[in-house]
Amino acid sequence: MAYIPHTEKDRQEMLDVIGVERIEDLYDAIPEDVRFPDLDLPPALSEMEILEELQRYAETNVNTKHFHYFLGAGAYNHFIPSVVNHMLLRSEFHTAYTPYQPEISQGTLQVIFEYQSLIANLTGMDVSNASHYDGATALAEAVILALHEHRFKRKKIILSPGINPQFREVVRTYMQGLDLEISGDEDLENGQDNLRSMIDGDTTLVAVQYPDFFGHIYDFSNFAEAVHAAGALFCVVVNPLALGYLKPPSEFGADVVVGEGQPLGIPLSFGGPYLGIFATLDRYVRKMAGRLVGETEDSRGQRGYVLTLTPREQHIRRQRATSNICTNQGLIALASTVYMSAMGKQGLRQVAELCYQKAHYAANEIDSLGGYRLWNNDPFFNEFVISCPHPVAEINDFLLDREIVGGFDLGRTYEKLEHHMLLAVTELNSKDQIDALVSALKEFDHA
Amino acid sequence: MPEALIYELSSPGRYAVAFPESDVPHAAPPDGLERDDLPLPELSELDLVRHFVRLSQYNHSIDTGFYPLGSCTMKYNPKINEDIARMPGFAFAHPLQGEKISQGILAIMYELQEWLKEIGGFAGISLQPAAGAHGELTGLLIIRNYHRDRGDHTRTKMLIPDSAHGTNPASTTMAGLELIELPSDARGNIDLEKLREVCDDSLAGLMLTNPNTLGLFEEHVQEVVRVVHECGGLMYGDGANMNPLLGIVRPGDLGFDVMHFNLHKTFSTPHGGGGPGSGPVGVAQGLVDFLPAPIVDIVEPGDEGTAPTFGLVKPLKSIGRMKSFHGHFGMHVRAYTYMRMQGKAGIRAIADHAVLNANYLRVRLRDAYEIPFDRVCMHEFVMEGMWPDAPDIHALDISKRIMDFGFHPPTNYFPLIVKEALMIEPTETESKETLDAFVEAMLKIADEAHTSPETLRSAPHSTPFGRMDEVKAARELVLCCRPAYIPKA
Amino acid sequence: MDYPEDLRYTTNDEWLRVEGEIAVTGVSDYAQDQLSDVVYVEITAEVGDTLSQGDAFGMVESVKAAADLYMPVSGTLTEINEALSDTPELVNREPYTAAWMIKYRLAEPEQVDQLMDSTAYIAHLKGKNS
Missing domain, CATH: 3.40.640.10 (Type I PLP-dependent aspartate aminotransferase-like (Major domain))
Structure with missing residues (x-):
């Protein structure tokens, strides 16, 4: 029984003070017909076992430590000191x-x-x-x-x-x-x-x-x-x-x-x-x-x-x-x-500007590929919409094989935006990563 | 000695984190939208570490001392929970990255739903609510939608006992329902006569905390449920006090139709100085279709050798979305770790020892303190923090004095139906030695109240800060510190 | 505790003083004592509003409690005590004078007679606290 410190001796002494024989005697107020259900639950795991089991669960999930992410849409992959x-x-x-x-x-x-x-x-x-x-x-x-x-x-x-x-x-x-x-x-x-x-x-x-x-x-x-x-x-x-x-x-x-x-x-x-x-x-x-x-x-x-x-x-x-x-x-x-104190006046500005710069580089590169187009020319921060020559889901599957998590499929939320992808770029996306994304997009269009 | 504010430690030009130069060609700044000045502090990493470590040392916490705090279930927060939540496959997965590449996460959410269903006796669970009060609003909206879906547009009244926590009535108003308060009887139960009087076809449901806020199991709960169901209402359970019911009785079996759990109370996720919590909602069969979207389900059954495929699905008549994404997954994985480490026997042992500890304290303190509803309690009990022969002493003074002994005070002035209430919940993770030390301190305080009341009135004496001037705070309302160079409006 | 004989009182602990066709209202000594240190007074009704007996006209707040304020009788607001927004502590210090809250033209003057006089109010408070 994890995290319960009582010894048998403790329990007995405490029951004696309370004046009942068994712990079960403390539940008289609970209707008998529903008391002490036989729960269909597995037995306990030790810390050693749970760690191993959940490690296996964890490893099945793609994550930002192993793949390159260009997905935002409300949650962003930033550096955390x-x-x-x-x-x-x-x-x-x-x-x-x-x-x-x-x-x-x-x-x-x-x-x-x-x-x-x-x-x-x-x-x-x-x-x-x-x-x-x-x-x-x-x-x-x-x-x-x-x-x-x-x-x-x-x-x-x-x-x-x-x-x-x-x-x-x-x-x-x-x-x-x-x-x-x-x-x-x-x-x-x-x-x-x-x-x-x-x-x-x-x-x-x-x-x-x-x-x-x-x-x-x-x-x-x-x-x-x-x-x-x-x-x-x-x-x-x-x-x-x-x-x-x-x-x-x-x-x-x-x-x-x-x-x-x-x-x-x-x-x-x-x-x-x-x-x-x-x-x-x-x-x-x-x-x-x-x-x-x-x-x-x-x-x-x-x-x-x-x-x-x-x-x-x-x-x-x-x-x-x-x-x-x-x-x-x-x-x-x-x-x-x-975070805000560690980044401070200079750091937060730097990070925000890096996001802006890299997103603009990525947008220009993708827009100049030919098959992919920036949705419009309105100013943007670190996310932008690309109209794609193919269904976004197919593109994202292709990117995933190259260990890239692509952008948000806007068609899933907005009927009018079928074949539109929302891409996010942060300070964690290096130029190499962006170039790899761009060439993968190009490769898919020509495949 | 007070710690300086972060802005007072700032010095122009200092920094803690540096970033590499941009590796892409320069883009022109946004026209007219670039910021002039960013009024954030400037510190070195060491200055900042010392600042926050020093501040932390002004806090009482579970890891430094006992919290006999009623209604809050301040049990130990296992360290393994933190390690598991920080595994990259959990901490660094994007909520929109797709179900295909998040199967391990969805499996945990699914299994957590299954555990909560089994423990609570429910047919469906939503993990979305972010906290207990958020769960209440979710549950009440489910109740409202259930009635409306049946064409019952006049069912707008929620009955709430006078001993209820204030979030219950507040949530009721937010859900667009009307509140009717129910009195308690002499034994701390719902007044059944009064209940029968107010039950009619305008009843949406009854919201009940069981065990109630006095720590007492509602003795007529089955009768209450019967009366409410017979007139067409639904039973809402506030799961704040679920700890002593684990493996003892399932709220679903008692007839509760909706209930929120508090993972940060019952299932060991940290309170964190006031959040983040997690308040999953369980519902009976007839309400499953109304759960907020999305919930995790098996979309392709597995067979021998292959695991099932999990997906996020929207229930048929869902009330909608209660928050962004899928709830506090970081808290789900902690709670799931805890449950698996308890297993079937351990889940029951939690309740047994929580109830044992509470009754032990109740019996040991009953001669020195008046306990107005003195019968076998569940996980907590309420006593009066006052004596007729010590007229100057209030519950507040006792609470402040107990800090001098290294304990957090009990909950004060709640529930409102007990005068000068002191509400005590020890939880199962405290040892007999800790409980005995607390009893000794409380007995000494009861004695001091009569022999040297001034010691209580001027307490605490050994904490780094004395009593705070709350009137000054509310009248002057200083809520924000500006860096020196920003003129305050 | 002080309950002037020339005032009328409500069960919600407001007082009312009639000055010709105009009535003045604030909260009683008992109310301010129960609230303890008042930190905020908000009059939500505006001059010119016509309110019925029992309608809320504002709120008073201390560090431990908040109470809604209700019209003792029906009337049309003619004046609001602006001083209370900056010096709410007047409610504790001078509940019947400087801390008056609203003035209003009586709509149904006969309602005044239905309110408690100081003797009745003192008896009412005794009953409440026994």
Whole structure:
């Protein structure tokens, strides 16, 4: 029985103190007809055995340590400095509880305060919370903030079709009980002009993505003015790593910035746990869901940190809480805090610029092959869309044989984009890798 | 002594990580979209390591001390879990790389679903929810969709006992359902009379934490289930307190239709200072089609010698997607490792020893502290942190004083139905010696409360920080530190 | 605890003072004591809004609790105490004077008589705490 320290003697002494003969006697309150089911489960494995067995499972999965990846679409293969994992594994962070007792939780609390500061400074916003589950749920929480801001009197949410399709799906799942109109993304062609024409006095929030799902980067300054003119909130979904190189969304006039924090030092881990970034302006702070750490002083006059504005949360407000969320992604927020601090002012800029440079090299090379074409000429960050001469699935199978994981098959999500592939390039893709991709694409076209 | 903030340790020109020069031809920067200034700190790697290590040392943690914290199941987090989650085939696989080249991962997710089904007595599982509260919202949306699918559009009321955790009502509102609060009776059970009164054809379901937040197994649970089912409602189980039920009783067998598990409580994944959690949802047969998409299933059965092929599938009437990708796979693989190392006998032993430990503490503390619902408990119990003859002492003072003995305080002021509540859950991974040391400390504190109350009122004394001024924090609202060169708005 | 005799009280612990056709409302000494240190007051209703008896007009928050504020009687808002957004601690210090929250024109003045006077309110609080 792994991790249970009791000896036979301990058990006996404890039962004697309690005054029962056997442990089974403690379960009298449980209905007899369903008590002690005979579970159909295998016997225990030792640590030695489980390690060997799961090693075998692990080895069947293709991964970035052995193949070259050009796949992004919301999760990215970036370099993670060793220091991140080492700090993450500090027992005192790793096995700590939620910091409700500030006297013995200053480590976690100060890290969250630093996380909030780094995210606020990176996005250019006034304030960040301690994080949400992931980018998609953070966007859903942005919608909830807007609904509260307009006291549920405005019922319309406009989502750009350039927002990650999974994010849009999550918003719809969250909101299904609340009788709202969610639109804007029904047509792939809905650019800023079309979206602008949909905004009206019933609109509570308008959301766009930057860089968008297809990698494009646009200036939203004028668009934001139109959103504000209608009294609606403007939300920008970001890739935080891109903000190492790109203008922060605060300069466009964003009211809320959300995003998937995975690029900031979080391993791909088949999709989670990741990090939901959520930043906003001071004036919305009390309507923002999620944990928040504030600076204060202790009884000895020392600077310290506490969870603050907790009455917004569900243990006090219950059904009137701003949201039901009562955790953050603690460890993942820690990892991103260490990552952002280790990269620092120069490093994050360097990484973001490397992504940009290499993606542009790859796009040019592929576009000049002949059979493959860049989808359009709009500016992009580190992802771009290629229209292909063959079904994307076939191309990807061919690439896989050459130990390359190709791009996202857009036809699977967008009818209009059959034979279109979304490719991502990061600082981990060397020129040699890009050249190998380009020549494999060429080879397949001519085969 | 407080640790400086990361920005205060910054010095222009320092760096921790260097990158190679670009090996591709230069591309022109994006027109008008290039950033001017990036206000991040600048530190050497050693400065940064010392900063975070020093901060870590201000934390209490399972690896440094006992957490008798009710409702949270702070059991040991095995180290092997971490090693396995970090294997490249798990940690460095892309969520969209395709099922064909992710079979080992999908196999683990599938088997985890099977284990949770068997342990909980459910017909289907979604691993997608990211935490307990997220699981609640998922489960409530499933309930809502189930009724609507049957044309039952008027079933909008969720019944929730007054002892419930605050996430239950908050999730109910988010799901667009209406909340009706149910009172508890004198033994800490649901008031059956009141229940019968409010059950009608507007009932969507009842949300029940069992064992409840007093650590007591709901004595009339089968009757509660019968009443709710008879009037067409569904039973939602909050699985926060699943630890003492492992191998003892399956919620599905009791009649629960939906329940979320907490892998970070019951199945040993780390709490990490508040996350990431993982809150898989189990459902009964009639609700399988409503699970959030995707779930893992066998798409091609194997035969002797060949493994089955696993795939991601969308249930027929799925409520939709609750988060990006497939849930917290990193937590799934940790929980699965833990379960396999327990096996059939070990799963039952978890509950047995969690219940043994809790009752041992309850009996040893009952003479010094008032236990308002004093009967055999499950994995936790609630006592009062106050005495009529020590009027100045509150639960909070006891909690702060226990820190001086190297223990984390019990949960305070929850559940709300007990005055000055102190909620204690020892978990099965604590030894008798640790429990005895905790009892000694608690008895000493009970004594001090009467003989030297000021020792409690001014506690803690031996922690690196004293009590924090929460009023100042909330009034001044300093939530962010700017680097010195950014003028604060 | 102080419960001035010239005020009327609600079971939700708001007070009401009539000044001609206008009523003034805040929270009682008991309410501020229960809340402890108030850190935030938000009046969600706006001047010009007509609210019915029992409608929420705002919220008051301390570090450990949050309470919604309800209209003791029906009326149309004429003034909001802006000072409370910067100095919420007034609610603790001067609940009946400086910490008034809203002024409103009475819609149905006869509703006032249905509210508790100070004697009834004190009895009500006693019952609540026994």
